[in-house]
Amino acid sequence: MEQLTRTNRACAVAAAAAHGFNNELTVILSGVTDLLHSLGPQHPARPLLLDIQAAAQRCVWKTYGLLNFSARVNSSPIRASFEYLIDQ
Numbered sequence: 167m168e169q170l171t172r173t174n175r176a177c178a179v180a181a182a183a184a185h186g187f188n189n190e191l192t193v194i195l196s197g198v199t200d201l202l203h204s205l206g207p208q209h210p211a212r213p214l215l216l217d218i219q220a221a222a223q224r225c226v227w228k229t230y231g232l233l234n235f236s237a238r239v240n241s242s243p244i245r246a247s248f249e250y251l252i253d254q
Contacts, residue, residue, distance in 0.1 A: 177237075181236035184230075184236065185233075188229050195226075198218050198222065199219070202219070
């Protein structure tokens with residue numbers, strides 16, 4: 167593991183963060199979508215939920231950007247904890 171270059175390490179951190187964010191965003195987006203389907207079109211909370219949905223979707227695109235960054239470098243996958251990658 168000590169042979170990881172800085173670039174490989176940065177890519178691994180970006181990929182780990184992106185996957186973590188993606189998991190959280192999936193929960194947020196499915197919860198908001200369920201609420202939007204259960205509320206009527208005139209419900210007072212609907213505009214706020216639509217704002218939350220749009221913000222979460224923007225975060226999804228940023229997560230894709232992190233994954234694309236991490237995929238650009240020719241690196242081989244390793245098994246390492248997120249904390250190890252940050253501390254190195």
